[in-house]
Amino acid sequence: MTTFDIKQLQAELSHKNPRVILKKALELFDNIAISFSGAEDVVVIDLATKIRKDIQVFCLDTGRLHPETYRFIEKVRKHYQLDIEVLTPDRLRLDEFVKAKGLFSFYEDGHHECCGIRKVEPLRRKLAHVDAWITGQRKDQSLDTRQDIPEVQLDSVFSTDDHPLIKFNPLLNWSSAQVWDYIEAYQVPYNELHEKGYISIGCEPCTRPVLPNQHERAGRWWWEEATKKECGLHAGNLPGHSSDGE
Numbered sequence: 001m002t003t004f005d006i007k008q009l010q011a012e013l014s015h016k017n018p019r020v021i022l023k024k025a026l027e028l029f030d031n032i033a034i035s036f037s038g039a040e041d042v043v044v045i046d047l048a049t050k051i052r053k054d055i056q057v058f059c060l061d062t063g064r065l066h067p068e069t070y071r072f073i074e075k076v077r078k079h080y081q082l083d084i085e086v087l088t089p090d091r092l093r094l095d096e097f098v099k100a101k102g103l104f105s106f107y108e109d110g111h112h113e114c115c116g117i118r119k120v121e122p123l124r125r126k127l128a129h130v131d132a133w134i135t136g137q138r139k140d141q142s143l144d145t146r147q148d149i150p151e152v153q154l155d156s157v158f159s160t161d162d163h164p165l166i167k168f169n170p171l172l173n174w175s176s177a178q179v180w181d182y183i184e185a186y187q188v189p190y191n192e193l194h195e196k197g198y199i200s201i202g203c204e205p206c207t208r209p210v211l212p213n214q215h216e217r218a219g220r221w222w223w224e225e226a227t228k229k230e231c232g233l234h235a236g237n238l239p240g241h242s243s244d245g246e
Contacts, residue, residue, distance in 0.1 A: 006154050006166075013151040019047055021151050021170035022134070026052050029132040029166070033058055035123075036084065038201055039190050040136030040171050040179055042076055046188050047170070048134070049080055058085040058126055062118035063094070064203040072191040079189050087122040094118065104205060111206060111221050118203070127158045132166040138174055141200065141217060176216060 013021050025032060026048065033056035034044055048055045059073055077084045097117050106114045127133060137149065151172050155165040171179065176199070183190055193201055197209030199216035210219040 006152065009152050010150045015173060016151065018044070018170035018174065019051075021168060022048050023051055025132065025134060025152070025168040025170070026055070031130050032056065032132040032134065033126070033130045034134045035059070035136075036073075036076065038136060039183060039188075039194065040138060040174075042188050042190065043179055043182050044134055044136050044170060045076065045080060045082070046182075046186060049082075055082075056085070056130070057082050058087055060119050060122055061086045061088050062203050063089065064118065064205060066193060066201070066204045066207075068191055068193045069201065072189065075189045085126070087126055089118045089122055093121065106206065106221075107223060110224060124158060127155075127165055128163065130165070132168065134168045134170065136171055137169045138171050138176070138179070140175055 009024075013024060022044070034048060035041065036045060036057050036059045045055070045057060061070075073084060073086070076082070094117055097114070101113075133155075139149070149169060149172065151170065152166065152168050155167040159165040182188065191198070191201055198207060198219060199210055200220050201207055202220055206221050208219045208222060210216060
């Protein structure tokens with residue numbers, strides 16, 4: 001798909017309902033997958049399975065998730081009768097990293113190296129074998145890094161010259177309240193950590209509950225600046241990266 005096609009598609013899907021965006025994504029691509037980790041992603045799964053039952057779903061097992069998150073993955077698998085593909089880090093790279101730096105180096109030198117091994121590399125392996133992927137990104141998840149992303153884009157991080165990768169963000173313009181209204185209305189499974197003050201949930205050492213009126217991303221990598229709070233999965237959102245591949 002060319003950049004010109006992307007521009008047309010961006011114009012067509014701008015501010016459209018998530019169902020419209022998902023329907024278009026599933027019409028355009030057979031080899032497309034949903035990235036699953038949080039509440040938004042299960043809303044996407046719920047919407048997508050009403051359009052197409054055989055949708056690919058994958059998640060990242062970093063080895064550092066909360067016990068509640070592992071139970072959540074299994075709950076979603078059973079609820080939707082899905083064969084969720086669980087991606088794990090390269091064992092040799094991870095062993096070398098932990099041996100050299102220990103289990104909590106990210107508190108001292110930032111989270112990007114650890115996330116690169118535990119998240120980005122497994123994701124890159126997966127995305128090399130699909131033509132498009134679907135995320136649960138929302139603009140209001142981060143005022144610093146997610147304000148300018150479109151509903152559909154050429155993935156500026158994981159595309160290659162011989163493998164252009166398309167990325168859909170159907171919930172882009174939804175608020176957290178809309179996500180949870182949908183979860184309640186349609187009895188969508190959710191992570192039990194949400195009942196304990198967690199809003200945005202990642203690895204256990206890098207996630208904590210937030211206080212009332214704190215932004216949801218305040219509980220992620222709280223020791224770092226807000227402008228750095230992307231783990232690499234959506235690094236194209238950071239300043240200096242183009243969202244449309246140009």
